Amino acid sequence: MFGRHGSNLPVTTPAIAEIRKTALNAVHRRLNARMVNFGGWDMPLEYSGILAEHDAVRTRAGLFDVSHMGEIEITGPGAQSLVQWVSCNNAAKLIDGQIQYSGLMTSRGTFVDDLLVHRISGTHYMLCVNASNQDADFAHIVAHNKFDAKIENAGPRYSQLAVQGPRAAEILQKLTPVSLSPVHYYYFVSGKVSGIDCLIARTGYTGEDGFEIYFAPEHSEKLWDDLMSAGAPFGLIPAGLGARNTLRLEAGMCLYGHEIDDTTTPWEAGLAWICKMEKAPFLGSDVLAKQKQDGLPRKLAGFEMLDKRIGRDGYPVEVAGKQVGRVTSGCPSPTLKKNIGMAYVPPDLTALATDLEIDIRGQKAAARIISLPFYKRPQ
Amino acid sequence: MYPTDYRYTKQHEWVKVDGEHGIIGITHYAQSELGDVVFVEMPKIGTKIKVGASFGTVESVKAVSEIYSPVSGEVTETNPLLADAPEKINSDPHVTAWLIKVKLDDPKEAASLMDAAAYESYVASAAKDH
Numbered sequence: 001m002f003g004r005h006g007s008n009l010p011v012t013t014p015a016i017a018e019i020r021k022t023a024l025n026a027v028h029r030r031l032n033a034r035m036v037n038f039g040g041w042d043m044p045l046e047y048s049g050i051l052a053e054h055d056a057v058r059t060r061a062g063l064f065d066v067s068h069m070g071e072i073e074i075t076g077p078g079a080q081s082l083v084q085w086v087s088c089n090n091a092a093k094l095i096d097g098q099i100q101y102s103g104l105m106t107s108r109g110t111f112v113d114d115l116l117v118h119r120i121s122g123t124h125y126m127l128c129v130n131a132s133n134q135d136a137d138f139a140h141i142v143a144h145n146k147f148d149a150k151i152e153n154a155g156p157r158y159s160q161l162a163v164q165g166p167r168a169a170e171i172l173q174k175l176t177p178v179s180l181s182p183v184h185y186y187y188f189v190s191g192k193v194s195g196i197d198c199l200i201a202r203t204g205y206t207g208e209d210g211f212e213i214y215f216a217p218e219h220s221e222k223l224w225d226d227l228m229s230a231g232a233p234f235g236l237i238p239a240g241l242g243a244r245n246t247l248r249l250e251a252g253m254c255l256y257g258h259e260i261d262d263t264t265t266p267w268e269a270g271l272a273w274i275c276k277m278e279k280a281p282f283l284g285s286d287v288l289a290k291q292k293q294d295g296l297p298r299k300l301a302g303f304e305m306l307d308k309r310i311g312r313d314g315y316p317v318e319v320a321g322k323q324v325g326r327v328t329s330g331c332p333s334p335t336l337k338k339n340i341g342m343a344y345v346p347p348d349l350t351a352l353a354t355d356l357e358i359d360i361r362g363q364k365a366a367a368r369i370i371s372l373p374f375y376k377r378p379q
Numbered sequence: 380m381y382p383t384d385y386r387y388t389k390q391h392e393w394v395k396v397d398g399e400h401g402i403i404g405i406t407h408y409a410q411s412e413l414g415d416v417v418f419v420e421m422p423k424i425g426t427k428i429k430v431g432a433s434f435g436t437v438e439s440v441k442a443v444s445e446i447y448s449p450v451s452g453e454v455t456e457t458n459p460l461l462a463d464a465p466e467k468i469n470s471d472p473h474v475t476a477w478l479i480k481v482k483l484d485d486p487k488e489a490a491s492l493m494d495a496a497a498y499e500s501y502v503a504s505a506a507k508d509h
């Protein structure tokens with residue numbers, strides 16, 4: 001056993017650098033979670049099991065510690081201009097209390113990271129970024145700060161919990177005087193949860209309704225315990241990064257280091273909806289304009305396996321015996337009961353029902369292009 | 380936890396020797412490390428397998444792992460239960476969720492593997508490294 005390949009998660013072997021821990025590390029260990037090194041962070045992979053946790057989020061609710069995620073605060077009169085310059089979505093369209101999914105761009109029009117931009121005010125933005133990229137993101141934004149904005153790498157000031165699933169709103173509502181029903185998807189409010197000051201955002205990485213709440217780390221255990229207690233009657237259970245990955249993949253969401261990185265553009269990743277050329281110029285916009293005109297060398301597509309095997313990350317994708325691309329993420333879909341994945345292939349091979357072969361450790365397995373997202377929650 | 384009449388490998392397979400025949404599976408520790416098993420790839424009946432060589436794979440939600448043979452021999456049977464219920468490997472890895480039966484090249488070969496007590500202490504030290 002354990003001649004492992006094709007793990008879905010960028011799990012790395014413990015490096016010499018000290019592994020980072022969230023304020024809830026002891027809680028995870030008390031719950032007997034299986035822990036992994038995720039981008040330098042000691043994080044829970046699973047508690048009761050990926051399938052059980054995945055099912056809980058789809059049908060009831062799950063509680064995730066996502067305190068490893070980074071936060072970057074940008075303030076001052078130049079804040080909006082800086083956000084506009086370094087990101088590809090149009091932050092000028094945001095109103096106070098609104099959130100936007102966006103990309104932090106290199107000058108080549110590729111991803112330094114993907115992120116959520118929270119507009120607190122026109123002179124104050126909070127960016128939520130990937131854990132393993134936060135220091136690089138911060139350095140990148142500082143390097144391009146020709147607008148004299150104030151930039152803070154604020155990760156250590158925040159813990160973050162995600163309550164996700166169809167019962168998430170009912171659970172969270174029990175702990176806050178803030179009325180949650182007017183807080184629409186991709187909006188946030190400031191308010192108390194369990195008497196603790198929080199930023200309460202209706203966002204998530206699971207394809208379900210849910211909330212991501214940001215607060216000072218010293219309150220982590222209390223909020224975790226109170227959410228677990230409030231959620232127990234609704235069937236809420238703790239969920240780890242394993243379920244987070246299968247949930248986001250079913251929902252067709254990109255994971256940095258897999259579907260997107262500093263070699264992929266928003267066009268290639270199927271993220272044209274977050275790349276707004278009308279606000280150009282911004283970092284990489286000239287390259288993006290050119291690529292849009294010249295055509296794409298490859299495009300991200302969803303596939304399903306036609307047999308029982310799983311096309312996992314990094315496996316070659318072939319047509320007629322010739323390699324045409326690679327799988328970026330693949331896993332069994334617990335909700336759809338089939339094996340799914342995403343891959344980069346030439347644009348002419350992304351038509352629905354195109355037949356592909358995945359090279360699974362030397363054996364060819366049949367796969368077929370299907371539409372993204374694989375899963376959409378019932379409205 | 381670990382049957383005393385089985386022998387165990389460092390890669391977390393077990394073999395139960397009965398005369399010229401052996402039954403092979405993966406251990407409780409292996410299944411707990413893998414998590415939810417969703418697919419098992421088995422060799423064909425009649426396949427010659429060699430000690431230390433991979434004869435199949437076990438896929439869990441999060442990863443795929445090779446299964447290395449604890450002994451040499453010829454595959455005489457694969458467990459039909461696992462085609463439709465691979466999750467049995469999680470619930471009963473030592474008994475009903477065996478993987479393959481083999482006719483052994485050398486019935487004494489397995490004697491050099493760990494016994495249950497040695498394997499248990501091996502697993503205990505592996506768990507500590509986590």
